[in-house]
Amino acid sequence: MALRIIVVGCGSIGKRHLGNLKALGVENLVAVDTRKDRLQEVTERIGSEILCSDNLSEQLKSKCDGVVVCVPTSIHLDVAKEAIKSGASVLIEKPLSNTSEGVPELLSLAKESSLVVAVGYTYRFWPALQKIKYFLENDQIGQIYSANIIFSEYLPDWHPWEDYRSWFMAKKELGGGALLDESHAIDIMRWLFGEARTIYGVNGTFSKLEIDSDDLAEIIVRFHSGVIGSIHMDIYGRHHRKELSVQGELGNIYWDFYKNTVALYQANLEKWEVIQFEDDRNDMFLNEVRHWLNAIQGGPKVPVDGYDALKTLSFALAAIESSMNDKVVEPFGAIDK
Structure with a gap:
C-alpha cells in the first residue's frame, strides 16, 4: 500500500x-x-x-x-x-x-x-454490539425503557509487565482515569440510544489504588429518545466485566464481552436465544x-470522526461537572459538522 x-x-x-x-x-x-x-x-x-x-x-x-x-x-x-x-x-x-x-x-x-x-x-466495530444495534433498529424488543452498561477492570491487571503507578492511567494531569479512558461505555450508549438530555454523575477516587486519577464514574442519563441509562466505569473491579443490559417493552438484550455473547429474550416466546461470537479482540x-x-x-x-467523538467528550466532561457541583447538567454543546 x-x-x-x-x-x-x-x-x-x-x-x-x-x-x-x-x-x-x-x-x-x-x-x-x-x-x-x-x-x-x-x-x-x-x-x-x-x-x-x-x-x-x-x-x-x-x-x-x-x-x-x-x-x-x-x-x-x-x-x-x-x-x-x-x-x-x-x-x-x-x-x-x-x-x-x-x-x-x-x-x-x-x-x-x-x-x-x-x-x-x-467497540463500534465489535460484531456482538453491531448485532445489538441491528436488534434495536429492527424493534426486536419494542420500545426501549432503560439500559445499563458496566466496564469494570482492575488497573494493575491491564499491563502486568509494568508498574501501574508509572503509567499515564494513574496520572490525572496526563488525562488518565476511569471516566476518560473507559469512555468507550459512553460512546456505546450514545451510538445505541442517541444523545443525552440530562446527566447526573459521581466521579472521583475511592479505592486504595495508588493513583491520583479517578477510579470510578457512575452516571445516570436521560436520553432524548426517552431511554433511561446508567453507566458504570471503574478501574478497581477485581472480576473483570464489560456488560450491557437493555430492557424493552417486548423483551431484553444482554451482552457479555468476555463470554463474547449476546442474549435476546422475547417475552412472547418466553425463552432466551444466546448468540455466540468467535471474533478476536484485535479484529475491531x-x-x-x-x-x-x-x-x-x-x-x-x-x-467515528472528530465531531462524533467530541460529543462523547462533551458527555464525559458534563459528568465531571455534575459530580463537582452535585447537580444534574446538560452536555456541553458540540459543534455541528
Whole structure:
C-alpha cells in the first residue's frame, strides 16, 4: 500500500497499530517515541523495516499520509495539530482529549484541508454490539425503557509487565482515569440510544489504588429518545466485566464481552436465544484502521470522526461537572459538522 503512516507513541496500543498497519499492507511505516526501549521493542516484535525516530517534526518534513496518535490523552491535540498542519490525516486514540478547549479549532483546521480525523472508539466495530444495534433498529424488543452498561477492570491487571503507578492511567494531569479512558461505555450508549438530555454523575477516587486519577464514574442519563441509562466505569473491579443490559417493552438484550455473547429474550416466546461470537479482540482494531486507511484514500467516511467523538467528550466532561457541583447538567454543546 503506497501510503506513509507515522505512529506516535509506541506503548501497547501504538505497537498494536503498527502491527495491524503492517498486516494491512502499509509498507512505509514510521514509529516515533522518545523512549529508546519502546523503539527497540518495535524493531524486535514488529520488524526491522520500520523506521524508528524520536522526532515527529523531522519525520513530518517528508510527505506523510496519516498519523496515528497514541500518546497520553493530555497531549493528543498537540500531536494531532502538528500532523494536520503538515497535511496529514489523523487517527487519535480515545478520548479525543481531556478538555474541549482547542477541539473545535482542530476539527475546523482538518475540515478546511479535507483531512480525515478518526477517533478510536473501537467497540463500534465489535460484531456482538453491531448485532445489538441491528436488534434495536429492527424493534426486536419494542420500545426501549432503560439500559445499563458496566466496564469494570482492575488497573494493575491491564499491563502486568509494568508498574501501574508509572503509567499515564494513574496520572490525572496526563488525562488518565476511569471516566476518560473507559469512555468507550459512553460512546456505546450514545451510538445505541442517541444523545443525552440530562446527566447526573459521581466521579472521583475511592479505592486504595495508588493513583491520583479517578477510579470510578457512575452516571445516570436521560436520553432524548426517552431511554433511561446508567453507566458504570471503574478501574478497581477485581472480576473483570464489560456488560450491557437493555430492557424493552417486548423483551431484553444482554451482552457479555468476555463470554463474547449476546442474549435476546422475547417475552412472547418466553425463552432466551444466546448468540455466540468467535471474533478476536484485535479484529475491531484492524477494522478501525482499515476504515481509516480507506477514508484517507477517498473512500467512505470513518464511522467515528472528530465531531462524533467530541460529543462523547462533551458527555464525559458534563459528568465531571455534575459530580463537582452535585447537580444534574446538560452536555456541553458540540459543534455541528
